Amino acid sequence: MDTLIEAWAGRIVDAARSGCPLAIRGGGSKTFYGGPEEGEPFAVGAYSGIVAYEPTELVVTARAGTPLVELAAVLAEKGQWLAFEPPYYAPSATVGGMLACALSGPRRQAVGAVRDFVLGVKVLNGLGDVLSFGGQVMKNVAGYDVSRLMAGSLGTLGIVLEVSLKVLPLPVSEKSVRFALDEATALTKLNQWGGRPLPISASAWHDGVLTLRLTGAAAAVAAAQRALAGEALADADGEVFWHSLREQTHVFFAGDAPLWRLSLPSVAPAQALGSTLIEWGGAQRWLRNGDSRVIRAAAAKAGGHATLFRGDAALKASAGVFQPLSAPLARIHRNLKQAFDPQGVFNPGRMYPGL
DSSP states (O other): OHHHHHHHHHHHHHHHHHTOOEEEESSOTTTTSSSOOOSEEEEOTTSOOEEEEEGGGTEEEEETTSBHHHHHHHHHHTTEEOTTOOOOSSTTOBHHHHHHHTOOOTTHHHHOOGGGGEEEEEEEOTTSOEEEEEOSSSOOOSSOOGGGGGTTOTTSSOEEEEEEEEOEEOOSEEEEEEEEOOHHHHHHHHHHHHTSOOOEEEEEEETTEEEEEEEESHHHHHHHHHHHOOEEOOHHHHHHHHHHHHTTOSGGGOSSSOEEEEEOOTTOOOOOSSSEEEEGGGTEEEEESOOHHHHHHHHHHTTOEEEEEEOOHHHHHHHOSSOOOOHHHHHHHHHHHHHHOTTOOBOTTSSSTTO
């Protein structure tokens, strides 16, 4: 593997000298996300394998090219998993792509996001140098938390080589229940329940139906189910439903209409902008169709922001994928890019134009 890294470092140096950028590609499962790829394709999936795994310490270190399905299988053997439920979207999904895109599944509202589970990373920067940040232990807070900067950076800061992640035991008991509620009432209920000691690990509202997932000790789940009432789902049906949200195979995500992801305060009212699916207790709202200016203005007014999650090249070019940055935030992004990739070698434009 050291030979492979040396070869990659040489290619990065050559790209920096020639001014030819590199388009980093792992498993290719999430190339739709972010701006268009620019530059010479640079496949990095060959650097794979689990480096270290300590089940008793709840920590695993894997190379970035490791398929998520492979990592999940190893963890499952010890009754553990990545609790933030990263979406795959394809069997080729890798650990590096998971970190670069920083997408979390339905359980994010209860356990946290991808970056909350990152303990350390090893990366190749834009000068061809190998840099290591963080470590392989839970208590690792000295200095700047550079490791988590890589989460959601879409490969613009460097090539991720290895990631150390916190893992958790698999759930002991899970049940799903449904309620017939309109959108406004569902949001009210979600915020009310969010203030109570209920073991809600996921929530989703769509087309007049609110679905909750309860997770924890069997007694706690049973007590919450009795307190909330609602229609109980068969275990298999519940599993299929939450998987369909994680992998976006649910009927809501079908078709070619633009898909927007709104990050809003959970107490924000219904936005009435188009067909909607609500997750994370009201904090994540998926939207189909709609005018980009209207959507972004409404999201900002509600105290949040909107991301064009899926859309054609023309819409991405006109609307941009991510909410435009304020001047101070744009300066921080430029400074980070300059520090990690001074020649602009990696994935130009995947996050913002000019970066």
